[in-house]
Amino acid sequence: MITSNPGADQMAIRSTPTAFQLQAALLAGRVLDTAGNSAESLLVSYDRLATGGLYRSQDLQAGHRLLERAGLVKTTPSNHIPTPELNEICQLPDDVAAELLLQELLLREPPLWLYAAVVDDEVRWENVPEADQNALAQLLADAARREAILLTLGRTLDAALLAERGSLGEEFVVQLCREHLQQRDRPDLAGTVRRVSLRSDQLGYDVTSPDTTGQRHRMEIKTTGKASTGRVEFFLSRNEATVAGRDPAWSLVAVSRDKDDNLDLIGWCPAVHLVAHLPRDISTQGRWTNVRLSIAITDFTPGLPLDNRSENGVR
Known part of the structure; x- marks a missing residue:
């Protein structure tokens, strides 16, 4: 029976798999039938697999556990079933195949050093443990290729983190809008606040809410870290910028999130405060799609745009 080895598995989680371990995992994956195998039949296959003496049955079992950790093998009480992704990788x-397997594993179990190593489109190798550097060098001899893979992994993880933060920030603003209306004796309008990003992320805004007069506002929510530098940094897509420039009821609402996941409303700003900071296409053969903006916190009006915009005569 294929059993886990807690000590070895925990050590593997803390370090990057070597080229030897990744190759053992691929050999184990190629033994699997698309319909699945019992644990007993896998052990027999591992014992009989011809590897020229390079890999023992124990190595292949460890490789199998690596595939399970990467989410590429689904295990039931009676069967071990490869995912379609694993079948494609093994071909x-x-x-x-080893490179893709490494990426699958590091995305599923990102090591802590990865967050410190990839910062602002730069790999800081001094933050990568020596053992992990050696494992990466074994698999990828080209230094530029190693750096490119870490940058890709870092961006993917950043995108996932931004999506998580964004979701929390949007729900936070929805609740604030409802409370704003309820406190002003408009529970009827509070019930119409909607987080439209759950339906589509192509609308150019995330939350729609009326003010106390019933006028509808459309808000793009950006959740960021504490604005300790006096500036608010966030990413804006071309689509969001296009919608902002054409919709007078559009506004950007900024929310801060600290290390303990506490959320706080920074404020809001209209599109006009963003236009001057947007890039320009300098060629007909290229168009910008996303931009990272750094806006002074003084450009944000405290609170929500709702009644503030009406009181200020903004329509």
């Missing part, structure tokens, strides 16, 4: 040349 690739060894070097490409």
